[in-house]
Amino acid sequence: MKTTLTLHMFGQTDVGLSREHNEDCIGWDDKGLVVLADGMGGHNAGEVASKLAVDAITEALNTSIFNQKKVDESVEPVTTAVSEANRVIFEHASTHIQCAGMGTTVVMGLFIGDTCTLAHVGDSRIYRLRDTKLEQLTSDHSLLQEMINEGHMTREEADDVVNKNLITRALGIAPEVEVDVQQQVLQDGDIYLLCSDGLTDLVTDEGISICINESITDIEHATNALVGLANSRGGSDNISVILVKVGAAK
Numbered sequence: 001m002k003t004t005l006t007l008h009m010f011g012q013t014d015v016g017l018s019r020e021h022n023e024d025c026i027g028w029d030d031k032g033l034v035v036l037a038d039g040m041g042g043h044n045a046g047e048v049a050s051k052l053a054v055d056a057i058t059e060a061l062n063t064s065i066f067n068q069k070k071v072d073e074s075v076e077p078v079t080t081a082v083s084e085a086n087r088v089i090f091e092h093a094s095t096h097i098q099c100a101g102m103g104t105t106v107v108m109g110l111f112i113g114d115t116c117t118l119a120h121v122g123d124s125r126i127y128r129l130r131d132t133k134l135e136q137l138t139s140d141h142s143l144l145q146e147m148i149n150e151g152h153m154t155r156e157e158a159d160d161v162v163n164k165n166l167i168t169r170a171l172g173i174a175p176e177v178e179v180d181v182q183q184q185v186l187q188d189g190d191i192y193l194l195c196s197d198g199l200t201d202l203v204t205d206e207g208i209s210i211c212i213n214e215s216i217t218d219i220e221h222a223t224n225a226l227v228g229l230a231n232s233r234g235g236s237d238n239i240s241v242i243l244v245k246v247g248a249a250k
């Protein structure tokens, strides 16, 4: 008999210790949708962009996908939803002078049955913890990552670069956007992590892995611990974290 998988999700977004405003935005729906966006453009712009992204994606997928429940048919609606969010933000920026130039990263996951469909634009990330091992599933759309991909720099050298945050793709800055979409088969015990660079700039993958493994039975605690860890290292940016734990139905 096929095992039914259950989802337990929890998220937190925190202003950090040095910014006055939180330009990140998160949203989740226990039915199986998580979205996290890291806006840019300053107060009254970055937070507008990130909220528009979360709202547009949530609205687009709520109406279309949960009724059909066919995993194979998830890639197109997910791509369409992220593209639609891009269009909404670009249009808003074009018609509101205070929002000119705003944009946002996005990472999202749609969990249906035994599969999740993941999408991302920018340098927010998705990781998976499976059998205690953490793996980054997304590749940053950043200048730094492109230099690593093209062999101009090693991962170790990149750790020493001061400005890690120049991104090469974002929602809202052009009429069209290229969206990276992938699908993963879920296993009982998997934990998916979506996060903004406010976490990953301050906490290494090893630090993230230890933190989640220490609180593996309590993802709300793990979420708080990750945010606390970034703040204990200076909290120089807004910090957002969503965890999704996959379990077998009892």
Ligand code: CA
Binding pocket: 038, 196, 197, 198, 237, 238
């Ligand atoms: Ca950020």
